[in-house]
Amino acid sequence: MTKTVREFKRYSIGFKKHVVEELESGSSYSYLQKKYGIRGSETIQKWVRSLGRDHLLNKTVRIETVDxxxxxxxxxxxxxxxxxxxxxxxxxxxxxxxxxKVANEExxxxxxKNFGSGPSPKGKGR
Incomplete structure (x- = not known):
């Protein structure tokens, strides 16, 4: 039985800052992932959050009617x-x-157990 060796990439802070700066200058997430071989779909988004550049993240806007x-x-x-x-x-x-409980003790x-067990009706023995 052979073990498969997985390769883990560790990115430096400088590299992360460089990628986020490119994103800030107008590049897209998918372009930067392909350009630098970044596999994780949320990796760059995590870097953006950790570097305090939340304005680069996609925002969800909910539009509702008055009703x-x-x-x-x-x-x-x-x-x-x-x-x-x-x-x-x-x-x-x-x-x-x-x-x-108190009534039972008293x-x-x-x-x-005794609730509803009154005398049986006439002619219908139990």
């Missing part, structure tokens, strides 16, 4: 209300579980 913004606000408000309602129900459920019974 989309309004709908987004409505959904965010509904989400907030639903989270609050869920939190209230969790607290109420915990309180009821605690009440059942009266020496198991209310969950």
């Amino acid at each position: 989309e913004k309004r709908r987004l606000r409505e959904l965010e408000e509904e989400n907030r209300k639903l989270k609050a309602a869920l939190a209230d129900s969790v607290v109420a459920n915990h309180m009821l579980e605690t009440l059942i 009266y020496g019974t198991d209310l969950k």
Whole structure:
């Protein structure tokens, strides 16, 4: 079984600065990758970030209509209300579980097991 030897390239700070300066002067990412044999698709972008030249990075601009913004606000408000309602129900459920536990201890019974097990209807023996 033979091991494949992988070649790792380490770039100097000076080289990174040179590539980023070329990018700043108008060269494209893909051109610089081909020119210098840089394999990683995000390698140059990482260099740009590390050298504090974020203005060279691609930016995502989101364009929305007024109706989309309004709908987004409505959904965010509904989400907030639903989270609050869920939190209230969790607290109420915990309180009821605690009440059942205390009642079981106080009266020496198991209310969950005995719930709904009243007398059987006439003529229908169990």
